[in-house]
Amino acid sequence: MSQLQKFTLIGVMLGSSMLAFGLLALTGKSSSATSKSDQYCWGQMAPRAEDSDIDPILSEACFEDEQEAQQFGAADAVYTHSTIYRDANFGGGWYKFWTDQGCGGLWEHGDFNLIGWNDSAGSAVAECGRTVDLCEHTYFGGASLRITGFQATLGVLNDQSSSWKEPY
Ligand SMILES: [Ca+2]
Secondary structure (H helix, E strand, O other), X not given: OOHXXXXXXXXXXXXXXXXHHHHHHHHHHHHOOOOHHHOEEEEEEOOXXXXXXXXXXXXXXXXXOHHHHHHHHOOOOOEEEEEEEOOHHHOXXXXXXXXXXXXXXXXXXXXXXXXXXXXXXXXXXXXXXOEEEEEOOHHHOOOEEEEEOEEOOOHHHOOOOOEEEOOX
């Protein structure tokens, strides 16, 4: 093998291993899909039920683009009772809990794991003139924070909340 052939061979091997590494990096990136808490989602709440087997969300619409998400919410008969945000000061992705039943009644969501938001929220809003208890554990256990209107930081519940309910 001539010196030139050796260099060419090394060059090809180096090139192909870099290509393989590049592909691996790309694959790694595409497989780590955006988590729910970085998206903008609307969850239509099911009425409060004694039977905890009933899925608390009737339907869900999630968007990567916030403006597209806002358009969804501009429709008539979307009454948002509460919103949780990924970051403090209403930053990052959000999840809006809505109903077509108006601002009345008593609503809740017992398990943020079901919507990909467990221990993820950094701020929250109680909307529709409602009061909301944000809770540390699923099904309203642990510490809780009562919210009316805008809550820019969650204190001890920062990245700890797992459920919410409208208190009696
Ligand atoms: Ca928790």
